[in-house]
Amino acid sequence: MRKFGLVFWFHFKESITGKKALISGLVLFVISLGFFGATHWFSQQEGEQYLMAVVQDSGAFVVDLNTLNSVSPDIGFEALGLEEARQSLESGEVDTVFVIEGEEIPTLKTLSERGSHSTAEFIVTQELSHQYLARVMEQEDISPELLQSLLSPVAVTHETFENMEEFFLNFAISWVVGMALYMVVATSGTMIGTSVMNEKASRVMEVMISKVRPTTIMYAKILSNLASVMVTSLMLYVGYLAASVLGWADMEQLAFFGGAVDFASVDPMIWVLAVAYFILGYLVYGMFFAMAGALCTKVEDYQSVAAPITISLMIPFFAMMWGLTDGIFGSIATYIPLFSPFITFSRFADGTAGYTEVGITLVLLLISILLIGKLATKIYTGGVMHYSEKASFKDIRKLLKG
Amino acid sequence: MLSIQQLSKQFESQMAVNQLSFEVGKGQVFGLLGRNGAGKSTTIKMILGLVKPSGGEITWNGVPIEQANVRIGYLPEERGLYTKSKVGDMLTYFGKLEGMGTKEVGTAIDYWLNRLEIPEYKTKLVADLSKGNQQKIQLIATLLHDPELVILDEPFSGLDPVNSQVFAIIIEEEIAKGKTVIMSSHRMDMVEAFVEEVTLLKQGNAMVSGSLQAIKDSYQTRNLILGASAPVTEHFKQQGIDFSIDKQNVLVKVADDSVGLNVLNGLAKAGIRVPEFKLLQPTLEEIFIERVG
Numbered sequence: 001m002r003k004f005g006l007v008f009w010f011h012f013k014e015s016i017t018g019k020k021a022l023i024s025g026l027v028l029f030v031i032s033l034g035f036f037g038a039t040h041w042f043s044q045q046e047g048e049q050y051l052m053a054v055v056q057d058s059g060a061f062v063v064d065l066n067t068l069n070s071v072s073p074d075i076g077f078e079a080l081g082l083e084e085a086r087q088s089l090e091s092g093e094v095d096t097v098f099v100i101e102g103e104e105i106p107t108l109k110t111l112s113e114r115g116s117h118s119t120a121e122f123i124v125t126q127e128l129s130h131q132y133l134a135r136v137m138e139q140e141d142i143s144p145e146l147l148q149s150l151l152s153p154v155a156v157t158h159e160t161f162e163n164m165e166e167f168f169l170n171f172a173i174s175w176v177v178g179m180a181l182y183m184v185v186a187t188s189g190t191m192i193g194t195s196v197m198n199e200k201a202s203r204v205m206e207v208m209i210s211k212v213r214p215t216t217i218m219y220a221k222i223l224s225n226l227a228s229v230m231v232t233s234l235m236l237y238v239g240y241l242a243a244s245v246l247g248w249a250d251m252e253q254l255a256f257f258g259g260a261v262d263f264a265s266v267d268p269m270i271w272v273l274a275v276a277y278f279i280l281g282y283l284v285y286g287m288f289f290a291m292a293g294a295l296c297t298k299v300e301d302y303q304s305v306a307a308p309i310t311i312s313l314m315i316p317f318f319a320m321m322w323g324l325t326d327g328i329f330g331s332i333a334t335y336i337p338l339f340s341p342f343i344t345f346s347r348f349a350d351g352t353a354g355y356t357e358v359g360i361t362l363v364l365l366l367i368s369i370l371l372i373g374k375l376a377t378k379i380y381t382g383g384v385m386h387y388s389e390k391a392s393f394k395d396i397r398k399l400l401k402g
Numbered sequence: 403m404l405s406i407q408q409l410s411k412q413f414e415s416q417m418a419v420n421q422l423s424f425e426v427g428k429g430q431v432f433g434l435l436g437r438n439g440a441g442k443s444t445t446i447k448m449i450l451g452l453v454k455p456s457g458g459e460i461t462w463n464g465v466p467i468e469q470a471n472v473r474i475g476y477l478p479e480e481r482g483l484y485t486k487s488k489v490g491d492m493l494t495y496f497g498k499l500e501g502m503g504t505k506e507v508g509t510a511i512d513y514w515l516n517r518l519e520i521p522e523y524k525t526k527l528v529a530d531l532s533k534g535n536q537q538k539i540q541l542i543a544t545l546l547h548d549p550e551l552v553i554l555d556e557p558f559s560g561l562d563p564v565n566s567q568v569f570a571i572i573i574e575e576e577i578a579k580g581k582t583v584i585m586s587s588h589r590m591d592m593v594e595a596f597v598e599e600v601t602l603l604k605q606g607n608a609m610v611s612g613s614l615q616a617i618k619d620s621y622q623t624r625n626l627i628l629g630a631s632a633p634v635t636e637h638f639k640q641q642g643i644d645f646s647i648d649k650q651n652v653l654v655k656v657a658d659d660s661v662g663l664n665v666l667n668g669l670a671k672a673g674i675r676v677p678e679f680k681l682l683q684p685t686l687e688e689i690f691i692e693r694v695g
Contacts, residue, residue: 003499010495014487207482207543210450210474211499381452 003212007220008227015191015228024187025235032239033248040248052077052120053085055099060135061106063127071123086111098124106132170349173266174320177274178342181281182317188225188282189289189309195221196293196380197302205380214377222286270349273358280365281341285313287369288338291376316342326352335361337368403427404449404467404551404582409458411444411606418444420606421458424599431583431596433614435690436603442586443479445603446553449584450476462551473500475549479556479586481536485529489515489539492528493546500547507546514542518568533560541569545576552576552583558592570595590687602690610689618683625688626654626662629678637672656681 015021054077056062068077077098080088085097089111097111098121106128110116137147196218199205208217243249288309296302316339319325325333325346333339334353340361347353404426411419419441426432434442447453449460451468462472484492490511497507515521518538523531528539537560544552557573558566573596577583587593593600600617602610610617627648628634634652638645643665645654656662662681669676684692 006495006498010491013491014484018486202485203478203480203482204484205482206447206450206452206478207476207496208499209452210469210476211496 004216004220007212007217008224011195011221011224012227015225016231020191021228021232025232028233028235029239029242032236033242034239036240036243036248037246040243049074049076050095050117050120051093052117052124053080053088053094053097054078054124055080055082055085055097057082058100058102058106060103061100061128061131063100063124063131067127068123072119075117075120075123077120077124089113096120100124100128167350169266170270170351173270173274174346174349177278177345178317178320181278181341182313184226184229185282185285185313186310188229189285189313190306191225191228192222192286193289193293193302193306194299195225196290197296197299200294200380201297209381214381215373218287218290218373218377218380222283222290225286226282273345273348276362277341277345277365280362280369283369284337284341284365284372285309287372287376288312291372291379294376294380312338315339319343320346325350335364337361337365340365403463404584405461405464406445406449407459407461409445409448409460410456411441411448411453412456417606419448419455419603422601422603422606422608423458424601424608424611426582426584426599428582429577429580430598431577431585433593433597433600433686434584434586434603435590435593435600435686439605440603441606442603443555444606446476446555446584446586449551449553450474472551473547473549475544475547475552477540477544477552477554477557479559481533481540483528483536483540483543485527487528488525489528489531490524493539493543496543497546500549502547510546510548511542514546517572518542534562534565537561538565541572545572550582552581554583554585554587556587556589557585558587558589566592590685590690594686600686614686617689618686621684621689623684623688624656624659624662625680625682625684626656626665627680627682628652628654628676634669634674634676637669637674641668 052075054063054065054068056079065077065079078094080094080097082097082099085094085099088094089097095112096116098116099109099111101107101109108121108125108128110121133147136142137144199208205217240249289306292302292306292309295305316333316336319329319333319339320342324330325343330343330347330352333343334347334357336343344353344357344361348358406425407423409419409422410417422441422445424432434445436442444453448455449467460467465471484495487495493511494504494507497510498504502510511524512521515524518541520535520538523535523539528536531539541557544554554573557569561569570592573583573585577596583596585593585596594614597614599612600610600614601608628651635645635647638652638654643654645652647653654662654665656665659681666676666679
């Protein structure tokens, strides 16, 4: 355990103080600060008033500007002549020109650069409808009660078998966990592979294996990369803190597909499985990337060897993102160790997979990690006698034989 | 004591090491020599536990060798260093992996950097050092934890004559401390200065094995070297004696000491004055070339 700690700490320190980590941390900080800054700026822009022009060309229907202006503080209306309104539109002073016409029935014509302002249009049409209804009531002698009865909308009530709020919440958490796993594996997978490859190419592995068991080196290296990525990701939080100091941060601006998410109300079991699938998923991919590194001594060879692993990462990720976790694909993918951290967890979160599937896939993941770890270690160790650029299947067989 | 008995390693149809046996005691130096692919590195990697033997056994003080029961210092043929790390950080890491404490490893690093006259490199990146200085760092990594068994694979590779001499002195010091040393090198002249026991490997087989002195003694051939000032070449041609001119000397290979003396007598009878001559045993390199080719 002492040696594991030493190897872990050495690689963690090396990667966290490396240029790559420092640049990544800076980029994440800028992204975080930039996001809150931009959100803050746009929210301030939203406070500005959009100006509309109203051209009253109807003698029968005349809207009251005070009434229109009292509806929304973001939208202002002013009465203009048609020509003046056109000029204001062309100069950009007004967003939309509303021309009110018609003597028996009111009609509304809009002039705009790219389409009328929908909210303003709604306000004007509502006002015209009220005026028209009042006129008809007066002409036809319709009582207000009768009119209210005639205009009563059809009552609609929505009932669903699932608690949609909970469904949305679980979808959000599986999306967040899947995205985090994908990002972390995509980022650190290459780091793990190239680190193993460099150790082999530089022959430092010969020195290391005579001091530490290769399995210890592998696990310590993979977990130190995870820790390094996690620490680098903390720069997102530092960006948030900086935005808070500047008064830009407003967590209410954060929304998931337009809806607010209260992660505090998530079932604790979902959190436990999220952590379990994240760690096991990371380890299984990490081992595969380490094995790819152990097979090569050149970056270009590593890229071609690691490509199938990257594809295996993308398939379940995009399947989860696009909601393709049902049907035959979902049923099969549930039990594939490389896919289950995305698919099974997502299915458990949305209620289409139960504890049986979860139990089986967690056991399969553990077995896979131990098995792939053993193969990767054997290939890594066998590499001390194999320094050709890229191992063929024949070489791999030799390496596994020892 | 390191004992290797009937050690073999087979890679599919190729026998990399075949029934190799030797022993190296405390304070002794063993030379493992041979051309590329002779089986030297495979033997070393089996001692280090990097490669599993197909047969035979390797013991240290009577028990099978493993990381836990012997401190090994290994200097690989090619540099095995973390090039993106600072020298001090990397040496600390290696020392701690060998069980050293923080203070102990710090003291040892400072000692060795000063001993090799490179204390200023402690905070430098390994990649920024020259090949020769990287080799010095590699030697420090090998000896830092005061190993009992020192394995040196081509220790003089990449070193200039001055640094080769520095390395040679340090290796002599380690031998004097009672370390068990295995040395593999192509530099026969350097190896010859240290080794007592030697094995010459060819295609995995020990062609010559035993005490270096005994091996030399067993070779009847002697080198009769005559100074350049001796006008001997015409006489040798007339007498049909084979000779060669090596640098500024005339070299005659003779079967044994008495034959050499006969050649000198012949010169004296012919009235040729020989101001200086040497009658030497063959060098390790000559034995190597003859037996291993």
